Amino acid sequence: MSTFAQRDLAGWGRFPSQNCFATRPEKRREVPYAANDEFVSDIIARGLGRSYGDAALNLDAGVLLLEKLNRFLDFDAQTGVLHAEGGASFADILETFVPRGYFLPVTPGTKFVTLGGAIACDVHGKNHHRDGCLSEWVEEFDLLLASGETLTCSREQHPAAFWATIGGMGLTGIITTAKLRLIPIETTSIRASYTRTKDLDETLAEFGRDGDFRYSVAWIDCLASGASLGRSVLIRGNHAAPDEVSGDPLEFGAKRQKAVPVDFPDFALNSLSVKAFNALYYAAHPDREKIVPFEPFFWPLDAVSDWNRIYGARGFIQYQCVLPFETSRDGLKTLLETISASGRASFLAVLKTFGPQNLGLLDFPFSGHTLALDLPASAGIVEFARELDEIVLNHGGRVYLAKDATLSPENLRRMYPQIEEFVAVKARLDPDNRFQSSLSKRLRIGGAQ
């Protein structure tokens, strides 16, 4: 019998925060027992809690913490393939393998995610236009089903389970181990190029010249309006060569994190302070090229632990959508105008180009532009997010479930045409609907429809 502790859990956005019953196995053999413990009606796996909304929450039901199942099982220096448990964190992988000359093929904006969570969200990074989602680099994984059976899933073996679990938000089972192919690197620096644009058209045109850059993202000033609407700083780069860096080319920082010690008061971030910050950021980044270390390039916010506290105790939502190229200019313009007019301050907004969609049934990215921004969870936030959802839908886009806290079940079905196929695969893998989350219940995925 597993021990379940009552915990108020939240995602990284701290909205919503819910009472859950959490268990934390430390040994592999305990996982199937924990997953099936009758103390809870249903259960969802949780890694480091970096999904923003309610994907790793389960109101008054079970949450299976996998952070202790974080062991490395094997590493092949020839192929770069790492075999590790699902709870292994990207930070841990980097700390171990970067000094040996290997890097994550895909990394989201924080390294404090687990391998299992990253697969369940099929995370993307600044190189999606070149390298696709994380799943492109996942050779196989072991999926523990509610029956206690473990399926080794790959593109060849149990492909239906593979493509349902990739981006499947943990609803098919528990990813106990996975094989991920790391990429070789010669340095831990990026030759970064900064390009300032004056409006949306120039930003999108500049993205069209991404070709030479493996990594590309734009910080977008989402409070700029009128002629400046969509002005951005594009931050792009490639791995630096050894002769471009001084000192140990594979030095990887153990710099101390700064921390946000207290929740900021709700009024700290308002449209004025954010507008000032955005204007300063824009002014501080003229066009130039320079060699920068990995940390500030890939994970700028990891330098400040608990940065989510700047939004205060009320929390925030992160709204991320993708729009196809054909409609993205109009769609982005309408979204930015709506956000700018609402006065809802977004401290951080980023824009980037996605490459083609993969075969994941609930995978988020497809060819187009993706916009991600933070919105404080102030009064009316759910209604406002749904207003944005309508704009996204009208332009043929969709939102990212790993960030979502507000989508309606109807709009999920309009955004993800393969949802019924996903539900069918889930019903085969998990006939008793053991794996559920607050997200799956809110969006009515699986179980009684």
Added chain:
Amino acid sequence: MSEKTFGKGARVLILGATSGIARATALEFARRGFDLVLAGRDREELEILAADARVRCGNGVEIVEFDATNFDSHPDFWHRCGDVDGVICALGVMPPQQESERDWETCRAVIEVNYTACVSILNLVANDFEVRGSGFIAVLTSVAGERARKSNYIYGSAKSGLSAYTEGLRARLFAAGVSVTTVKPGPVDTAMTWGMEKLPLLVPPEKVASDIYRGVRRKADVVFSPAPWRLIMAIMRVVPSFIWKRLDF
């Protein structure tokens, strides 16, 4: 301690290697260059831990199955471990106290794992280290052994006995140049304490692991982890019994 018996190339045996503190301690020593001998009952888990240490640190890691409460098997087990430079004893179980109060088998397991098994295996280790004239021994007891509380006195009494044992062992082996370090952790964030409410000074196992490593390296006699427990327990020890028996914890 000579370079040979401490640091790179030295072998450390971890008894009870699958516990949360032992896991972190094994990695701490592996990162410092030690080869590991991991001993425990759960072979599947030991193999995972061994693979992890090998991938992370590239050290030699062996596993030896060890059944703590099968005392008769201890001489053979100790023989199979081969030459080791140091031993860390992390054997321990802590079921809810009320189960030990009502069920003798549970109570007996608490006594046997936390005390008898440690004495049985450490006697063998001590005899060999004494003859050889080198080595280190670190034994995890607990602050719960410093002063027995009504809510945890059976576990506490076994740990108290073990602390007393290590104190005597330290005195015996001092002349032979073998160090014995008694490690007294407070509550540690592992499976043993998961779900318990309001634990004071709860620390991650990695903190205890680094305290153990530093304690062993400087041949400390007694290590409290984290350090403030030394002062807290010094105060606890002078609370008179007529007050202690009325305290509700």
